[in-house]
Amino acid sequence: MPGLLPADLALAMTADFLGKPVWAWAGFIAIVLALLAFDLGVLHRRPREIGVRESLVLSGVYVALALAFGGLVWVWFGARAGMDYLTGFAVEKTLALDNVFVIALIFGYLGVPRRLQHRVLLWGVIGVIVLRAIMIGFGAALVASFSWTLYVFAAFLIVTGVKMLTMDDGPTDMSRNWLLLFLRRRLRIVEGFADERFFVRRPDPATGRAVVWATPLFVALVLVEVADVVFAVDSVPAIFAITTDPFVVYTSNIFAILGLRALYFALAAVIERFRYLKPALAAVLVFIGGKVFAADLLGLEKIPPAVSLGVTLAILAAGIAYSFWRSAGAPPAAASQAGEAGGEAGQAPR
Numbered sequence: 341m342p343g344l345l346p347a348d349l350a351l352a353m354t355a356d357f358l359g360k361p362v363w364a365w366a367g368f369i370a371i372v373l374a375l376l377a378f379d380l381g382v383l384h385r386r387p388r389e390i391g392v393r394e395s396l397v398l399s400g401v402y403v404a405l406a407l408a409f410g411g412l413v414w415v416w417f418g419a420r421a422g423m424d425y426l427t428g429f430a431v432e433k434t435l436a437l438d439n440v441f442v443i444a445l446i447f448g449y450l451g452v453p454r455r456l457q458h459r460v461l462l463w464g465v466i467g468v469i470v471l472r473a474i475m476i477g478f479g480a481a482l483v484a485s486f487s488w489t490l491y492v493f494a495a496f497l498i499v500t501g502v503k504m505l506t507m508d509d510g511p512t513d514m515s516r517n518w519l520l521l522f523l524r525r526r527l528r529i530v531e532g533f534a535d536e537r538f539f540v541r542r543p544d545p546a547t548g549r550a551v552v553w554a555t556p557l558f559v560a561l562v563l564v565e566v567a568d569v570v571f572a573v574d575s576v577p578a579i580f581a582i583t584t585d586p587f588v589v590y591t592s593n594i595f596a597i598l599g600l601r602a603l604y605f606a607l608a609a610v611i612e613r614f615r616y617l618k619p620a621l622a623a624v625l626v627f628i629g630g631k632v633f634a635a636d637l638l639g640l641e642k643i644p645p646a647v648s649l650g651v652t653l654a655i656l657a658a659g660i661a662y663s664f665w666r667s668a669g670a671p672p673a674a675a676s677q678a679g680e681a682g683g684e685a686g687q688a689p690r
Contacts, residue, residue, distance in 0.1 A: 358480065360587040364416065368591050371409070372469065375402075375598065380462060389454040395605035402599035409595060413588065423645030424583035427652055428592035431582065431628065434656050435575045435621060436600045437614055440607050442567045449514040450556045450563075452533075454605075459536050460557060461601045464564045468597050471569060473590065475576050480586040490584070490632060493577035497629030500574055504622035519566055520559070528553040568597075574625065581628045582648060616666040620659020624652055 357365055406429055414422025447457055482489045514520060523529070530553045534540045538558035544551045579589045607614070631643040 358477075358586040360417070360585075364587060368409070368587075371405075372594060372598070375405075376462070376466065390458055390605045392606045395603060399599055399603035399606065402595070402602050406595035406599055409591065413591070417587075420645050421583075421585060421588055423649050424585065425588045425592050427582050427645065427649040428579045428588060429596050430649070430652055430656065431578055431624060432575050432593050432596035433600060434617075434624065435578065436571065436596060437607070437617060438621065439567060439571045440600070440604060440614075442571075443564055443604065444608050445514060446560055446563045446567070450560050452557065452560050456533060456536060456557060457605075460560050460564055461604060463561055464568065465598060465601050467561075467565045468568050469594060471565070472572060472576070472593050472597075475569075475572055476586060476590050476593065479576055479580055480584065480589070483580060483584050490580065494581050494629040494632035496577050497574075497581060497625045501622040501625035501629065504618055504625070517563075519563060523554075523559055523562060527559075529559060530555055533557055578625060578628050581632050613667045614660075614663050616663040617659050620655050620662070623655050623659070627651060627655065 407426075410422060410425045410429065413425045443461075446452075447460075452460065479489075479493075528542075528544075528551065530540060530542060534555050534557075536557070538555055538561065540553050540555060541550045542553045543549065575593065576589075579593060583589060628648075631648065635642045
């Protein structure tokens with residue numbers, strides 16, 4: 341701001357915003373923007389296929405950065421905040437694995453070429469950063485104004501976990517997806533892809549005039565963004581059941597999502613190995629929701645963060661081990677096969 345003195349700026353940066361100093365929020369936003377700029381402007385300036393090795397290396401970098409930031413949270417705001425951050429990061433990272441199945445299904449059905457998939461994922465992350473900020477801000481305001489909202493979140497998690505354990509996971513028919521049908525009715529969608537573009541100008545068959553058409557890449561982006569919102573309905577209450585600190589909630593969410601997008605290309609290749617992870621995810625949701633009520637019964641403010649983190653990691657480790665054991669020798673997932681076929685053909689179903 342013009343005329344702002346250094347002393348005034350220092351005072352403004354130390355002021356609280358949603359329970360944490362402005363400098364903490366500014367530092368986090370600067371890190372995220374730097375990562376996105378480096379990804380978009382340096383690593384992936386041109387569309388190209390991302391291999392499994394690059395995906396694993398990039399994901400490892402994101403995980404290291406997320407853990408390093410968690411260490412800073414621990415140092416700046418105490419062990420409790422650090423534990424809550426790590427628990428939230430682990431829960432969000434694992435819950436988001438379910439999203440990988442949906443994204444692979446979307447890419448496979450629309451035939452998005454592998455070299456264009458990163459563009460959808462990167463712009464999807466930008467949308468998630470904004471949408472999660474809105475959802476978490478709204479959730480934080482609810483919890484601050486109505487303390488009983490936390491019990492509603494907890495009950496919702498328990499019910500969701502039980503439903504995940506009992507529901508039958510049949511094959512998903514993307515051709516009957518309501519949003520896809522809506523987009524096809526409301527938009528002009530071209531056949532095939534136009535490189536990285538989400539929109540192109542083409543003649544209208546009825547009038548011959550050049551009009552704007554959406555490409556299948558834009559359809560994929562909309563479906564991925566809406567899938568993120570749907571999954572946030574589970575993950576946002578889950579993190580609020582761990583901590584009500586908006587800074588810890590938001591930073592752990594965003595770091596988990598950033599890393600998962602990087603890991604997508606490696607996970608998509610072995611996605612079938614995680615198909616039995618759902619019982620563990622369900623158990624995590626039931627545990628997180630149940631500990632809110634258990635804390636009241638035990639007369640505690642909350643279950644100790646170290647206990648929450650330890651139990652959560654134990655459940656997830658057991659679920660991953662069980663999933664790999666059960667899926668040993670399983671054939672490739674249909675979604676992955678469809679993605680490969682679509683990537684080669686470069687054509688989207690109509």
